[in-house]
Amino acid sequence: MAGLIIRNLYKTFNINNKEVNALSNINLTIEDGSFVTIVGKSGCGKTTLLRAICGLEKVTKGNMEFTKGSNEKNISKRVGIVFQEPRLMPWLTVEQNMAFPLLKSDDKEAVHDIVHKYLEMLGLENFKDAYPNQISGGMAQRVALGRTLCYDPEIILMDEPLGALDAFNRRKLQNEFINIFTENKKTIIFVTHDVEEAIYLGQKIVVFDKGSVRSEIPVSLDYYRDTTSLEFLKLREEILGLLLA
Numbered sequence: 001m002a003g004l005i006i007r008n009l010y011k012t013f014n015i016n017n018k019e020v021n022a023l024s025n026i027n028l029t030i031e032d033g034s035f036v037t038i039v040g041k042s043g044c045g046k047t048t049l050l051r052a053i054c055g056l057e058k059v060t061k062g063n064m065e066f067t068k069g070s071n072e073k074n075i076s077k078r079v080g081i082v083f084q085e086p087r088l089m090p091w092l093t094v095e096q097n098m099a100f101p102l103l104k105s106d107d108k109e110a111v112h113d114i115v116h117k118y119l120e121m122l123g124l125e126n127f128k129d130a131y132p133n134q135i136s137g138g139m140a141q142r143v144a145l146g147r148t149l150c151y152d153p154e155i156i157l158m159d160e161p162l163g164a165l166d167a168f169n170r171r172k173l174q175n176e177f178i179n180i181f182t183e184n185k186k187t188i189i190f191v192t193h194d195v196e197e198a199i200y201l202g203q204k205i206v207v208f209d210k211g212s213v214r215s216e217i218p219v220s221l222d223y224y225r226d227t228t229s230l231e232f233l234k235l236r237e238e239i240l241g242l243l244l245a
């Protein structure tokens with residue numbers, strides 16, 4: 001398990017000779033073993049931040065440092081990402097998609113055990129031989145999560161992974177994320193534009209606006225959270241107030 005310290009991070013894009021500051025002076029500490037949600041409007045730099053963390057985006061300025069965990073130098077071995085769309089390979093079954101990151105392993109028995117552990121955990125066992133076009137969107141997103149879990153990174157990044165789902169499947173998967181977090185003790189950084197989702201999941205909520213951290217709000221409510229409780233609603237108003245200001 002690892003944490004992350006982000007210091008003075010900047011990312012500037014050049015669009016038609018105009019500079020766009022997607023991230024400006026981000027300072028953030030992600031404690032190891034914590035579930036952090038990042039909430040902000042569309043276009044505020046959430047995806048850019050996740051891409052910077054996992055090394056897909058070269059930053060303009062600043063640095064990041066892992067805390068605790070392994071000594072692995074290769075960032076992509078330590079950080080896994082679940083995108084908004086499942087990005088499954090259509091020619092592979094559910095089981096094969098999940099096993100994909102372990103393709104190079106010689107220990108086929110161990111791979112089988114890991115994949116089946118997560119197939120079971122995510123309720124996918126009966127669909128292990130199905131192809132992506134034969135399963136629902138919610139299930140496909142479960143497979144994408146399972147693939148990342150099989151990869152077993154120290155930090156899991158999630159970029160609005162439930163954005164395309166209906167309210168029922170969304171809540172169901174949110175609860176599964178909580179179960180996975182509490183059972184596996186992973187560090188999770190979860191990005192969303194949905195204020196309620198950020199409060200439902202996060203032990204710390206980072207409110208993001210125009211490429212900057214607007215506020216960091218610790219949440220001590222127990223899982224599973226009552227979205228109608230006074231504390232929950234107060235947090236919701238506080239965050240909406242920050243983003244509307």
Ligand SMILES: Nc1ncnc2c1ncn2[C@@H]1O[C@H](COP(=O)(O)OP(=O)(O)O)[C@@H](O)[C@H]1O
Binds near residue numbers: 044
């Ligand atoms: N590859 C890119 N090239 C140019 N501009 C980009 C690129 N990726 C993101 N941006 C710009 O950076 C800003 C933040 O985008 P993004 O991180 O995708 O926001 P969010 O995920 O919060 O919706 C936007 O203004 C977007 O247009």
Ligand SMILES: [Mg+2]
Binds near residue numbers: 046047048159
């Ligand atoms: Mg985005």
